[in-house]
Amino acid sequence: MAKFSLFSEESNRSPLSRLWRKFKSNHPALVGLWVFVALTLLAFTAPFIAPYGINQQHGDALLLPPSWHELGDVRFILGTDDLGRDVLSRLMNGATFTFGLSIVAALVTTLIGVVLGTFAGISKGFRSSLLNHLLDITLSIPSLLLAIIIIAVLGPGLLNTVWAIIFALLPQHIHSVRNLVVEELNKDYISAFRLDGASKWQILTRGVLPNIYEHIVVIFTMALSTAILDIAALGFLKLGAQPPTTEWGAILAENLSLIYLAPWTVGLPGVLLFIAVLSTNLVGDGLRQVLKGRKVD
Template identity: 55%
Template sequence: MAQFGVISAELLARSPARQLWRDFSAQHSAVAGLVLFSVFFLLAVLSPLLTPHDPYLQNDTLLLLAPSWSELGQVQYPLGTDDLGRDIFSRLLIGARYSFGIAVITVVGALLMGLLLGTLAGMSRGVKSSVFNHILDLALTIPSLLLAIIIVAILGPGLLNTTWAIMLALLPQFVHGIRNAIAEQLNQDYVIAYRLDGANNWQIFSRIVLPNIWEKLTLMATMALSTAILDIAALGFLGLGAQTPTAEWGAMMADSLDLIYLAPSGVAMAGLLVFLAVLSVNLVGDGLRNAVKKRRDS
């Protein structure tokens, strides 16, 4: 019995997920990015419970209040107030729901749709596959932000339309990446042997292809998340995304831009949060890429 326990422990230690986490946790920058990513994720979920003031409450007696570290500031308003007397700190906290939380939703939606369409493209053959691939190649030549602007121009400005626009703008790269990953798996010898053994397309996809491409799906999702955060902030800054008075980071930068010399904290802090959110996603993505590469090389 002790021998079987040792064998099972060795198999568990060599499991792909355990080995991936070991290689990932060995990178200090990746762990720091994961901690920062977790903070933003928790803020996106719990920010309504953490805001000290109503982020949309206007106070005529506290217009353009300086941050708390200034002699003219107040402790109750750590980052001061904007030109309408709204608490900047509370607006930045609630903004995580829009700039970060909606980015996660768009990436998950694009991933699910991309998995469906990419599977159809990768598993199909003939004229249907050729036409589908040429359409994808054409869509990939357009940058995601430009494609999102075109879609928002058709649907109209607003946060909901921005969500759909970015989701559709990210879809081609997911479909293209998943299609290539599936095509690579279908050319492997073990897939051919499984097909000769009588397996149908669904069995091949669910039992062989999908378990072998989940790492690529995770990497694609992390890289797309940073793009989604930037696109949401850019559309909000251009006035095509979140509309006033929504406390989205890009829209907050646009609203505070005219007052940057009088109250720079509104622009600076919103821009800093966008930078840190993208940085956390990129650090996690780079850590996952290095961990996957190291695991495959070993």
């Protein structure tokens, strides 16, 4: 009897493909992932595919409603604002700032967080307790407040916002990664690996990191949704991106006075923000559920 047929195709796979298979069966998360991918693509290609320039004004078409409205014009699918600028083009470009920069911020945070977190995880004694207490202190300040304080020091501006968000998110990140690493290091297979003669570096790269990277992705999505909200909030408060930059929060703030006259100029960036955060959270939540299910198995 052929023994290898004892195992079915489904179970004969690496942990990563099993993860994907479970993730696929979670439909909301899958939809979230598609929206997420679409937004990411948009963030990178917006300047090239947008129909008009962001500051291109159309004197003949001020405050046009979206095209499905009876007063609308098919040239401007989502209407125009009070300066005759195309809302669609501005929103598309806004994805680059709000969504794209959030991804960059979250990526940088994750990178630094993983490096410092693993360092905190493997260090012992005085160094570890010093690092932990410092982190605990910064953790007690809300991230948005921390970002505002940092901006108050650095001065307003889009790039400063990104730095501020990175610094504000970092403590949480380091803390989570450190907990993951410590938890992993206490497991039996790590001490077995150590007995095989593995050095500290090998234990980290072969033993610890391959088993926690999914969790790091989950933390990344959480950081991303916070980053999107923070960038938009700071833009709205006029501390971040300054008009006429097409950051969604800044667009919101700029058009707030038009809310009765032209609700689409305020509503549409809000909807986009909502979709961006929702899709990120759906992906993160789906991943977390799959990981939890795997632990139960």
